[in-house]
Amino acid sequence: MKSNLFLSTVAVLTLSAAAANAETLRLLTWGGYAPDDVIAMFEAQTGHTVEVTKSNNEEMIAKLRATNGGGFDLAQPSQDRIAGPQAEFGIYKPLDMSMIDTSLFIPSMLEATKGNTTIGEDVFAVPHVWGTDGLVLNTAIVTDVKDYTDLCNASVAGKVSYRLKRPTLIGFAFSMGLDPFGAYGDEAAYQGILDLVEAKLVECKANVKTYWDGGDELKNLMRSGEIVAAMAWDTGGWQLNDDNADITFVAPASGALGWIDTFALPARGRADEAAYAWINFVMQPDIAAMITASAGNFTASQGGDANVDDALKAKYQASFPQEAIDNIKWYPSVPAGLETLEGATLDRINAAR
Amino acid sequence: MATDRSKLAFWLLLAPCLIWLVTLIILPHVGMFLVSLREKVGVREYETSFANYAVFLNEPLYWNTFARTAYMSIAATILTLLIGFPISYYIAKLTRGRTKTTSFLMCLIPFWVSELVRTFGWMILLRETGVFSNFLQYLGLVNGPIEMLYNDAAIMTGLVYTSMLFMVVPLVTTLDSLDDSLIEAGYDLGASGFAILREIVIPHAMPGIVSGCIVVFMLSLGNYLTPILLGGKDSLWFTGLIYSQFITRFNWELGSAFGFLLLGLSSLIVFVGLKLTGQSLGKTMAQS
Numbered sequence: 220m221k222s223n224l225f226l227s228t229v230a231v232l233t234l235s236a237a238a239a240n241a242e243t244l245r246l247l248t249w250g251g252y253a254p255d256d257v258i259a260m261f262e263a264q265t266g267h268t269v270e271v272t273k274s275n276n277e278e279m280i281a282k283l284r285a286t287n288g289g290g291f292d293l294a295q296p297s298q299d300r301i302a303g304p305q306a307e308f309g310i311y312k313p314l315d316m317s318m319i320d321t322s323l324f325i326p327s328m329l330e331a332t333k334g335n336t337t338i339g340e341d342v343f344a345v346p347h348v349w350g351t352d353g354l355v356l357n358t359a360i361v362t363d364v365k366d367y368t369d370l371c372n373a374s375v376a377g378k379v380s381y382r383l384k385r386p387t388l389i390g391f392a393f394s395m396g397l398d399p400f401g402a403y404g405d406e407a408a409y410q411g412i413l414d415l416v417e418a419k420l421v422e423c424k425a426n427v428k429t430y431w432d433g434g435d436e437l438k439n440l441m442r443s444g445e446i447v448a449a450m451a452w453d454t455g456g457w458q459l460n461d462d463n464a465d466i467t468f469v470a471p472a473s474g475a476l477g478w479i480d481t482f483a484l485p486a487r488g489r490a491d492e493a494a495y496a497w498i499n500f501v502m503q504p505d506i507a508a509m510i511t512a513s514a515g516n517f518t519a520s521q522g523g524d525a526n527v528d529d530a531l532k533a534k535y536q537a538s539f540p541q542e543a544i545d546n547i548k549w550y551p552s553v554p555a556g557l558e559t560l561e562g563a564t565l566d567r568i569n570a571a572r
Numbered sequence: 573m574a575t576d577r578s579k580l581a582f583w584l585l586l587a588p589c590l591i592w593l594v595t596l597i598i599l600p601h602v603g604m605f606l607v608s609l610r611e612k613v614g615v616r617e618y619e620t621s622f623a624n625y626a627v628f629l630n631e632p633l634y635w636n637t638f639a640r641t642a643y644m645s646i647a648a649t650i651l652t653l654l655i656g657f658p659i660s661y662y663i664a665k666l667t668r669g670r671t672k673t674t675s676f677l678m679c680l681i682p683f684w685v686s687e688l689v690r691t692f693g694w695m696i697l698l699r700e701t702g703v704f705s706n707f708l709q710y711l712g713l714v715n716g717p718i719e720m721l722y723n724d725a726a727i728m729t730g731l732v733y734t735s736m737l738f739m740v741v742p743l744v745t746t747l748d749s750l751d752d753s754l755i756e757a758g759y760d761l762g763a764s765g766f767a768i769l770r771e772i773v774i775p776h777a778m779p780g781i782v783s784g785c786i787v788v789f790m791l792s793l794g795n796y797l798t799p800i801l802l803g804g805k806d807s808l809w810f811t812g813l814i815y816s817q818f819i820t821r822f823n824w825e826l827g828s829a830f831g832f833l834l835l836g837l838s839s840l841i842v843f844v845g846l847k848l849t850g851q852s853l854g855k856t857m858a859q860s
Contacts, residue, residue, distance in 0.1 A: 445699065562816070
């Protein structure tokens, strides 16, 4: 493993020798995706410096929109949030695939992401970290929650939390037997689905303690026992599992929702050289394993799961038997305009008493 | 020559203020107003219209949210005044020297930490596994844990706490300037304590009350953190709507329109408030 790391170090060094000057890479990413030790290694090997800004999908797009795609050199929005915002605001620029070492990626994931983020001839994103949305349950107390709609059961009244965001709408729709992804192309049909989900979520509101917003807020609520069931990210459930063996992530019966966070270049980024160097650096299996350890989620790096510690692997396998993996619903690209409909629905749910 | 020079001095002294006003307040507002007039008709296609304002009028949800924000802010202002007035009176009239400085400082100290930290402090106190709930259980007053967070009362507590200082400072200043002999004269002439409060203290303190109320009302109306964090799932606040239009819905056009409506409607409420109490902004500014 040492020599492996050494070899890849040499590879990156020769690659970055092309860079005439050391650049500052302004990275717009999620918490945990750029741990300090990885940044230190990258800076030592390439001479570039890295400035990290932590954010989420909506904020990333809002920030880039405010500057017409400036202010950052590399962003990490989810793959379903590339094509729509690009069509609408033009905040990304096409990737030069010759600069990326595609052999570092899991081929199927790379192809899927490219397929979802290609506009015309241009590819706008490559995959980095993937994970799912599902149920985080305190299994010692909760026994009858198998799917999102079960969060509305009387047995967990007042002890439930989820986000008031689009994944919740999508998750509940699937759980109610509807097919929101199938209706992506048809605004009227999609509105019909949203109306049904809205009625369900309004009815369910009395069960909710509060809508969570950040990962730490959810963990806090779950650890204190104030909530016992939530719709949340798999990694949140696994991290809580370290503190309390009763709490774990469960893939819902209707299927976990799979997301892939990507690398995309902002339209007016200035340090492309450093951005490509970063992509090729963090996709190396050893580095990818370090990011998995920090973020809690697996990466699209070929062989990146080999060096991940066994505890996390065991949790992953317990939460995802093969049929649950096959049942993962991957987010297709969100067409421009759908989010306005979802926004109005979310506002009405928020306002309901 | 002398007039030229004084003119130059006038403009130079005014320049920072003008630059501030134009670049940081007027220009962004003009830009935002133009954005609010754009109606999205398709991908990257916009038309000029008042459609975004029509959305506000046609969707009762937005109206109700604004009304709720306004009346909660008014209630917060009145509560702050009711709590702040006795405190200010005590500081201004009943204490001297070091006690006065200390008690004034006590009102100030919470504002040395950021609003976020203060709000988190309230969350620690009020939550189900928090300090109050545990204390009540320890005393045996309640059987199980009780949730005091995520309701309107929690929002109100947070708002009053956050804006207390902005009521106390102008009130202390105006009450300080009230000559004690006027109050003594009132007692000499046989007036009751209530009559003195009504006839002497409150009329004198009116400019402080009005400016304090305006500041507290505007701060509450424009507050974002406190209602969102303390209100939880029922935290419907107009600034929260504006935030979500801008950030999570990418709908800047509607967000800008909401921003302008907030500006206009809040100014209207202050104007009506001044008219109802027979005060004018000029008088308030001149006296306080």
